[in-house]
Amino acid sequence: MHILIMEGMIIMKKKHFNRFAACTFAAAMAISAMPTACAIDTTEITSNGTVIYSFDFEDDDVSAFTNRGGNDTTVISTTDESAVSGSKSLLASGRSSSWNGPAFQLDDKLEPFTEYYISAKVKGKYYTGATFSFQYTNADGETTYHNLASLNGNDWQTLEPTKVSFTDEMTGVFVYFEGGTDDLLVDDFVVEKAPAVEIEQDIPSLSDVFADAFKVGNAITPNDLSSKATMELIEKHFSGSLTAGNEMKPDAVLNQSACQAYFEETGDDTVPQISFSAAKPFLNYCQKNNIPVRIHTLVWHSQTPDWFFKEGYTNDGEWVSKEKMLARMENYIKAYFEELIKLYPDIDFYACDVVNEAWTDGGTPRNAGEQGQSGSSNSAWVQVFGDNSFIEPAFEFARKYAPEGCKLYYNDFNEYMDGKIKAVCEMATDLKEKGLIDGIGMQSHLDVRSGSDAFPAVNIYNRALDKYSELGLDIQITELDATTTTNPTDESFAAQAEYYKGIVDSIYAHKDNISALVIWGVTDDGSWRADRCPLLFDADYKAKPAFYSIIEGREIPEKPTTGKPDENTTTTAEPIGKTLIGDANEDGSVDIADATAIIQHMGNPDEYALSEQGKLNADIVNQGDGVTGADAVALQLIEAKKIKQSDLPITMEQYNELLSE
Numbered sequence: 001m002h003i004l005i006m007e008g009m010i011i012m013k014k015k016h017f018n019r020f021a022a023c024t025f026a027a028a029m030a031i032s033a034m035p036t037a038c039a040i041d042t043t044e045i046t047s048n049g050t051v052i053y054s055f056d057f058e059d060d061d062v063s064a065f066t067n068r069g070g071n072d073t074t075v076i077s078t079t080d081e082s083a084v085s086g087s088k089s090l091l092a093s094g095r096s097s098s099w100n101g102p103a104f105q106l107d108d109k110l111e112p113f114t115e116y117y118i119s120a121k122v123k124g125k126y127y128t129g130a131t132f133s134f135q136y137t138n139a140d141g142e143t144t145y146h147n148l149a150s151l152n153g154n155d156w157q158t159l160e161p162t163k164v165s166f167t168d169e170m171t172g173v174f175v176y177f178e179g180g181t182d183d184l185l186v187d188d189f190v191v192e193k194a195p196a197v198e199i200e201q202d203i204p205s206l207s208d209v210f211a212d213a214f215k216v217g218n219a220i221t222p223n224d225l226s227s228k229a230t231m232e233l234i235e236k237h238f239s240g241s242l243t244a245g246n247e248m249k250p251d252a253v254l255n256q257s258a259c260q261a262y263f264e265e266t267g268d269d270t271v272p273q274i275s276f277s278a279a280k281p282f283l284n285y286c287q288k289n290n291i292p293v294r295i296h297t298l299v300w301h302s303q304t305p306d307w308f309f310k311e312g313y314t315n316d317g318e319w320v321s322k323e324k325m326l327a328r329m330e331n332y333i334k335a336y337f338e339e340l341i342k343l344y345p346d347i348d349f350y351a352c353d354v355v356n357e358a359w360t361d362g363g364t365p366r367n368a369g370e371q372g373q374s375g376s377s378n379s380a381w382v383q384v385f386g387d388n389s390f391i392e393p394a395f396e397f398a399r400k401y402a403p404e405g406c407k408l409y410y411n412d413f414n415e416y417m418d419g420k421i422k423a424v425c426e427m428a429t430d431l432k433e434k435g436l437i438d439g440i441g442m443q444s445h446l447d448v449r450s451g452s453d454a455f456p457a458v459n460i461y462n463r464a465l466d467k468y469s470e471l472g473l474d475i476q477i478t479e480l481d482a483t484t485t486t487n488p489t490d491e492s493f494a495a496q497a498e499y500y501k502g503i504v505d506s507i508y509a510h511k512d513n514i515s516a517l518v519i520w521g522v523t524d525d526g527s528w529r530a531d532r533c534p535l536l537f538d539a540d541y542k543a544k545p546a547f548y549s550i551i552e553g554r555e556i557p558e559k560p561t562t563g564k565p566d567e568n569t570t571t572t573a574e575p576i577g578k579t580l581i582g583d584a585n586e587d588g589s590v591d592i593a594d595a596t597a598i599i600q601h602m603g604n605p606d607e608y609a610l611s612e613q614g615k616l617n618a619d620i621v622n623q624g625d626g627v628t629g630a631d632a633v634a635l636q637l638i639e640a641k642k643i644k645q646s647d648l649p650i651t652m653e654q655y656n657e658l659l660s661e
């Protein structure tokens with residue numbers, strides 16, 4: 001059956017409701033059975049958390065799928081050779097390359113800045129060695145693709161619901177199956193719109209809590225930009241500073257073919273060619289939202305291609321001389337800043353990690369060599385310079401070309417190890433005397449482990465802060481995260497909260513020397529160490545115990561209407577209680593499930609009892625009149641985007657006015 005259910009008139013075959021859909025559907029049905037005063041437009045409501053597309057291929061319709069890979073010989077059809085549900089599946093036959101395969105375009109059917117889950121079954125003719133991948137073209141016409149899931153084994157493999165989203169700057173957004181050249185079969189391909197997530201608006205903003213001390217920021221990836229809830233967390237808590245997780249590093253900025261072309265044309269191989277196309281979505285966002293940017297990073301052994309250090313910019317060329325590398329370094333840093341200032345004159349590039357991770361924990365330079373495989377700790381800078389003498393010119397060039405107001409930092413991890421403290425302090429003292437450095441970036445990738453064996457212990461971290469404070473330079477905490485164990489329990493999160501509190505208390509105690517506290521990631525599932533949940537928000541965008549522990553007992557400077565915060569005006573951060581207007585089911589969030597809880601309670605209070613607190617929370621419209629159908633409708637009005645959660649509670653007059661709109 002084909003039915004229309006969304007704005008934009010998307011035609012879909014509705015096959016089943018998932019958990020969320022069932023819930024919203026029940027609420028919508030209940031509402032439509034109410035008196036006419038309660039009748040509201042439910043089209044947007046029913047589309048939240050619902051199946052948007054579902055293909056079982058029983059009707060032989062494969063028109064939504066195209067062949068990826070241009071004019072090869074692949075034919076997309078259906079087959080009754082094998083199927084998971086029913087008797088038919090999609091067949092991609094005659095594939096001539098591993099990257100040919102059935103593709104499904106997203107941006108011509110779905111909405112940007114919206115999260116979807118895609119699930120499917122896939123099978124290779126003899127053996128399944130398929131990859132599920134994502135592709136898009138950016139505003140500069142460059143196409144990027146990355147793998148989302150690998151599906152290997154005999155017979156049908158299951159693609160579990162996999163999150164995808166895209167921004168309005170992306171075109172040609174596809175998901176596709178690829179791998180091998182055998183026939184590929186696909187069945188039960190389902191696209192679901194993830195339920196709308198409300199971030200917690202009723203918790204204090206971290207930026208506000210620490211407004212008297214330092215900027216609070218975060219690091220994000222391009223995927224974050226298309227996640228509405230992640231970006232709402234950024235705007236609420238972390239708008240003091242943003243770092244690009246990877247897109248402003250040398251491997252993202254240096255363009256090998258352009259370097260080689262320039263060399264061929266001019267005979268000069270000391271002028272590296274660069275492009276910020278990977279960083280543009282991030283930088284556009286920062287510019288639009290007026291968010292200061294930390295530049296990470298110019299000179300690093302890692303995520304810097306070996307060809308940058310080789311004759312002719314070739315992968316297997318000879319290492320260049322120190323003189324040539326100095327010229328490349330200067331021209332790279334010059335071009336980097338000039339291009340940034342030209343493209344984004346309005347962004348406040350307030351900090352830059354000029355050199356990253358040049359000292360070992362023992363305080364010696366890294367070993368010379370290719371970076372080669374990721375994970376190698378060798379340094380091509382040391383290879384060419386013989387030692388760490390590349391650090392000073394890097395700062396010299398950065399000082400020469402960085403925009404005014406851009407402070408220059410040496411950034412590293414494990415900066416609480418004795419050998420590293422000594423080496424960093426000696427280097428920084430020398431650079432400070434020469435007027436070349438402004439501060440130390442302490443990455444702070446910490447490890448709570450089970451609690452008592454945390455690394456580093458809080459007092460060790462505090463001692464390092466003391467040492468760097470004595471330098472008379474600024475300090476920024478540039479990449480804070482603190483891993484707990486894999487498969488963490490409530491106890492693990494409690495230990496993590498206690499540790500975070502100790503570390504942030506120590507940072508706060510040094511606030512006179514610290515200008516920024518940057519967390520390395522927003523929600524646990526997006527962390528580079530996702531398996532050990534190191535961040536302040538969980539995968540459901542909810543504040544974790546660690547969030548509450550670091551704000552506990554702090555005074556929130558009240559925001560003046562204009563000018564700088566007045567340090568004398570403060571309010572105390574209230575511990576968060578259970579009163580959350582709208583949260584009828586007391587699960588800590590206000591959403592459509594609360595409307596369902598209210599409707600069910602009204603229909604059968606014995607079976608669907610609300611607690612006393614739940615009833616208080618549910619009393620949204622005309623507070624004091626108890627739980628009524630209007631309260632459920634008000635929650636639907638939030639889903640329908642007619643009011644915001646922060647508008648609750650509402651009076652009966654406001655309610656009637658909303659319904660008459």
Ligand code: 9MR
Nearest residue numbers: 245246296302303356413443445479528
């Ligand atoms: O967060 C980054 C991750 O996505 C990359 O895979 C990784 C590769 O080196 O780099 C991560 O960022 C690193 C940062 O640039 C420097 N300090 C350590 C960070 C975590 O590895």
